[in-house]
Amino acid sequence: MLALLVFAALLAGTIFRCIIKPLYIDRESKIPGPISFALTKWRLAFEDWRGTRTRKINSLHQQYGLVVRIGPTEVHCNSLSALRTIYGAGSCFERTTFYRMFDAYGKQNLFTFHSVKDHSQRKKLVVNAYSKSLMLRGPAASMIQLRVSEYMALIESRGSQPHEIFSSLHYFSLDTITHFLYGAKYGGTSALTGHAAHRELLNDIVDPARRRLSSLVVHLAPVSRWLYSRTGLMERLVSPLLPMQKPATYTGIRNHALQASQRFQAAGDGDRASTESPIINQLWKSHESIKGSGAGALDALDIASECADHLLAGIDTTSDTLMFLIWAFSRPQHSQSQQRLIEELRALPEDVFQDGVPRLEAVDALPYLNAVIRETLRTYAPLPATEPRSLSADCVIEGYTIPAGTVVGVSPYSLHRNAEVFKSPLTFDPERWFGPAEQVAAMNRWFWAFSSGGRMCIGLHLAMAEMTALVAAIYRKYETSIAPGFEDKSPAITSRFELFYDETVSQIENIGV
Numbered sequence: 001m002l003a004l005l006v007f008a009a010l011l012a013g014t015i016f017r018c019i020i021k022p023l024y025i026d027r028e029s030k031i032p033g034p035i036s037f038a039l040t041k042w043r044l045a046f047e048d049w050r051g052t053r054t055r056k057i058n059s060l061h062q063q064y065g066l067v068v069r070i071g072p073t074e075v076h077c078n079s080l081s082a083l084r085t086i087y088g089a090g091s092c093f094e095r096t097t098f099y100r101m102f103d104a105y106g107k108q109n110l111f112t113f114h115s116v117k118d119h120s121q122r123k124k125l126v127v128n129a130y131s132k133s134l135m136l137r138g139p140a141a142s143m144i145q146l147r148v149s150e151y152m153a154l155i156e157s158r159g160s161q162p163h164e165i166f167s168s169l170h171y172f173s174l175d176t177i178t179h180f181l182y183g184a185k186y187g188g189t190s191a192l193t194g195h196a197a198h199r200e201l202l203n204d205i206v207d208p209a210r211r212r213l214s215s216l217v218v219h220l221a222p223v224s225r226w227l228y229s230r231t232g233l234m235e236r237l238v239s240p241l242l243p244m245q246k247p248a249t250y251t252g253i254r255n256h257a258l259q260a261s262q263r264f265q266a267a268g269d270g271d272r273a274s275t276e277s278p279i280i281n282q283l284w285k286s287h288e289s290i291k292g293s294g295a296g297a298l299d300a301l302d303i304a305s306e307c308a309d310h311l312l313a314g315i316d317t318t319s320d321t322l323m324f325l326i327w328a329f330s331r332p333q334h335s336q337s338q339q340r341l342i343e344e345l346r347a348l349p350e351d352v353f354q355d356g357v358p359r360l361e362a363v364d365a366l367p368y369l370n371a372v373i374r375e376t377l378r379t380y381a382p383l384p385a386t387e388p389r390s391l392s393a394d395c396v397i398e399g400y401t402i403p404a405g406t407v408v409g410v411s412p413y414s415l416h417r418n419a420e421v422f423k424s425p426l427t428f429d430p431e432r433w434f435g436p437a438e439q440v441a442a443m444n445r446w447f448w449a450f451s452s453g454g455r456m457c458i459g460l461h462l463a464m465a466e467m468t469a470l471v472a473a474i475y476r477k478y479e480t481s482i483a484p485g486f487e488d489k490s491p492a493i494t495s496r497f498e499l500f501y502d503e504t505v506s507q508i509e510n511i512g513v
C-alpha cells in the first residue's frame with residue numbers, strides 16, 4: 001500500500017512538473033505555441049536533427065502570430081519591436097551558450113562572448129580596421145582588387161566551358177579573408193591561383209554530414225566531445241557513431257589559422273610592423289601594450305582564436321551570397337534584370353575599370369548593383385537562422401512578459417518572408433527596391449541579413465566591397481546563363497543544421513552543401 005502511495009505521489013509530481021507547470025503555471029505558458037514544443041526542448045531539437053528548424057519556426061509564426069513559444073524556455077519573435085528590444089542599440093541582451101561552439105583553441109572571441117562588456121572591450125581593438133572608408137580606399141581595397149583580378153583570370157582560363165562557381169567563389173572569399181587577416185606572408189592563401197593544399201582547406205566544409213554534427217554539438221555537447229576525443233582502438237570503435245567523420249568541420253581551416261597566427265607571432269618586430277594586415281597587427285599591439293594578466297590582456301591563443309573566428313565568418317557568407325546572385329541572375333526569368341545591371345556597369349567611364357577590375361569607390365554606390373545584392377541577401381540570406389539571445393531580467397515583448405533567462409530570438413528567414421512588407425516574398429526581384437519610397441523604407445527596416453545593434457556583423461563593409469567588386473567585374477564583361485542540365489535545380493547551402501535553397505525550384509543541386 002505504501003509503495004502504491006509513493007508511486008502515486010511520484011507520478012503526480014512528475015505530471016505536475018513536466019505537464020501542468022510548463023503548460024499552465026510557468027509565465028511562458030501565456031505565450032502562444034504548440035503544446036509539444038512547450039513541453040520539451042527535444043521537440044525543437046528533433047527539427048534541428050531533421051534540418052527543418054528555421055522553416056518550422058516560420059510556419060509556427062504563420063499559425064500563432066508574432067511571438068511563439070518554441071521550447072519550455074525558448075521564444076521566437078517576428079516583429080520590428082522585438083528586433084529593437086532584443087538587438088537594438090544599447091540592448092543588454094547577451095548571446096547564449098549556443099555560440100560557444102564557435103570558440104577556437106578553447107578561447108572565446110568576438111562571436112562567442114556572452115557579456116556586453118567582454119564583447120565591447122574586444123570589439124574596440126578591431127572595429128576601426130573594418131570601416132567602410134578603409135575597405136573602399138585603403139590597402140584592403142587594393143588587396144580585394146587583386147583577388148578580383150585573380151578570379152577573372154581563373155574563369156578566363158577555363159575558356160567557354162561551363163564554370164562551376166561554388167568552388168571558385170569559395171576560393172575567392174578564402175583568399176580575400178586570409179590576406180585581410182594575416183597578410184600575404186603569414187597566412188594569405190592562393191586557392192584562386194591553384195594552390196592545391198589551400199583549395200583542399202574547403203573539403204571539410206562541403207561534407208553535408210556537418211549539419212548533423214552541429215546538431216549533436218548543440219544538443220549533446222558532452223557526448224560529442226567524448227566521441228571526438230577518443231583515440232586508438234576506442235576511436236575506431238566509436239567511428240561508426242560519428243555524425244561526421246574526422247577531420248570534422250573546419251579542422252583544416254582552424255589549423256591553417258593557428259599556424260598563420262603562430263608564424264606572425266614568431267616574426268621579428270620589423271617584419272610584423274610591415275605586414276599589411278590590420279587585424280592581427282591591432283591584436284598584437286594590444287597584447288604588447290597590456291602584457292601579463294591585466295584586464296583585457298590577450299595571449300597568443302586569444303589572438304589566434306579572434307582571427308580564426310573572422311576567417312570562418314568570412315568564407316561561406318560572402319561566397320554563398322555571390323553564388324545565389326549569379327545563379328538567380330543566370331535564370332532565363334531574370335534575363336532583364338541581368339541586362340539592366342550590365343547596362344549600368346557598361347555605362348561607367350572607362351577609367352573606373354583597370355584591366356577589367358573596378359575601383360571600389362566607383363562601384364560602391366551603384367543603385368542597381370546595390371539592389372541586386374540586397375535582394376540576394378534578402379531572398380537567400382547566408383545566415384538565415386535565429387540569432388539567440390537572453391537577458392538576466394524580465395522583459396516585455398509585444399505585450400508578453402518574457403521571464404529572465406528565457407532564450408529569445410529573431411531570424412532573417414522569417415523577417416524576410418513577411419508578405420505584407422515583401423510582396424511575393426519567395427520571388428527574387430531586384431526591382432522591388434525601386435518601388436514607392438514608403439514601401440522601400442519599410443523593406444529596409446525589415447532587412448536584417450547582417451543583424452543589428454552592437455553585435456551586428458563586423459565584416460559588413462568587407463563583404464560588401466568583395467561582392468560589389470566581383471559582381472561588377474563579371475557583369476561588365478560577361479553575360480551568364482545556367483549550364484545545360486541544371487535548368488530546374490537550385491543550389492543549396494548549409495547554415496548550421498540546415499540546408500537552404502530556392503523554395504520555388506523543384507530540385508536541389510547538392511554541390512556545396
Ligand code: HEM
Nearest residue numbers: 110111310313314317318387449450451455457458459463
Ligand atoms: C554576406 C556576407 C555576410 C553576412 C550576411 C554576415 C552576417 C552576419 C550576421 C547575421 C552576424 C550576427 C550573427 C549572430 O548574432 O548570430 C554576423 C556576425 C559577425 N560577422 Fe558577418 N556576415 C557576412 C560576412 C562577414 C565577413 C566577410 C566577416 C569577416 C570578418 C564577418 C565577420 C563577422 C563577425 C566577426 C561577427 C561577430 C560580430 C560580433 O559579435 O560583434 N562577416 N555576420
